[in-house]
Amino acid sequence: MSLPHMSESTEMYLKALAELGDRDVSIARLAERLGVTPVSANEMIRRLGEQGLVAHMPYKGVTLTEKGREAAANVLRRQRLWEVFLYEHLKIEWAKIYELACSLEHATAPEVTEALAAFLGNPTVCPRGNPIPDANGAFAPLEGRSLREMAAGETVTVRAVNATSTEVLKYLQEKGILPGARVTVIEAAPLDGPLTLLVNGREAALGLSMAEFVIVEKTVNEGR
Amino acid sequence: MSLPHMSESTEMYLKALAELGDRDVSIARLAERLGVTPVSANEMIRRLGEQGLVAHMPYKGVTLTEKGREAAANVLRRQRLWEVFLYEHLKIEWAKIYELACSLEHATAPEVTEALAAFLGNPTVCPRGNPIPDANGAFAPLEGRSLREMAAGETVTVRAVNATSTEVLKYLQEKGILPGARVTVIEAAPLDGPLTLLVNGREAALGLSMAEFVIVEKTVNEGR
């Protein structure tokens, strides 16, 4: 069951696929998130395909196989447990934990993962609001829709933030767009135009490519 | 002051040099500890020389430069802080912490190092008995001599264990040769012969290549 050894690169690809929704992810999208050229991503996806971790339907997209999904869950588990540790125990700034946890993740043996989970009290969500898979790879996929799809006038509650770049996370942090925040869409400009939001009584502008990774739920008027 | 980026490999070489005493370390010895061929080690030492981290006197040995010493202290700090965390907080078996901490070490940003040190209460020794350099790279070099040099009849106290292989550490752990243990040399066989020791009332045999990395102090009859 324990995979022979996964390179850091393999782990990053699996993680990105899982974060992007794990089915029919276009290679261009994947390449963009990973900061590599589409050609490189294509090459790498071929390799992952040979290892049985993904299935690639040309012109359709990439989908994790069952084996790939398990491996990805494992990577996400490590990633998010470290996020909890860095945030809760080391008091590291929210916007930085993803990147810092990412490095640690690659270096974490199964034994350490499980001991860490126990130390942290087996948390089920990370500080970015994403679920933490259990030791068997099971986890409730995130409910809710992307803030990107919301129309003007809607009020929603942020459930999770799926961004990974420290820069983007810093921007969201500054604007108060964190899990639990209540956000009202004041205006949604056409085309790729930004959303204008009301967060904590302040206005904030948010491009669609950032809004895409903010997962929200319609607020069900849960008491003032 | 922050070095451009150090590869994992560079860090391993610096760490090995520091652990081996950091002056006039032969390439063969270094290669052996790192599990690479002398040819590879030679090549790598040339690269490190070009970066100004080591000085290599052909046929004499390798010595860390000031810059190299600083970098090495930094690596050792991270390594040993993680050892403390894994042992004290995650309750991981003593023999395994070196190897597990080693992976984490390479993935640790300065920010995390300092937060971790604060979380742990700025410890000054690791569970293997080695000193932890402070944030500026200063640390008391270990006093004491190698168990290898002890003669029959001597009784000593183990101060530190500088072995790195999990297998070796497991053996030492089983025999009770841990920091703080009191050890009497019963017999020292000639040539490369083993030492016969008395530890906690039990006899234990120890090859010289293992004994080399057990740092001891003559027991000054401290009580009983």
Place this chain on the structure above:
DNA sequence: AAAAATGTTATGGTTGACCTTATTATTTCA
């Protein structure tokens, strides 16, 4: 001082994960 042991350098090879610059295939849209 010669032989043996050890250390160094030269040469050429491998691997993984990237890159760029074409070229070719497919899909989408006007």
Place this chain on the structure above:
DNA sequence: TGAAATAATAAGGTCAACCATAACATTTTT
């Protein structure tokens, strides 16, 4: 349906860190 946009593949290149084999240099031992 044909052009434009997007996606895939092919070919060739780079880089770090290893490897093996072989030749050469220096030290140590006899």
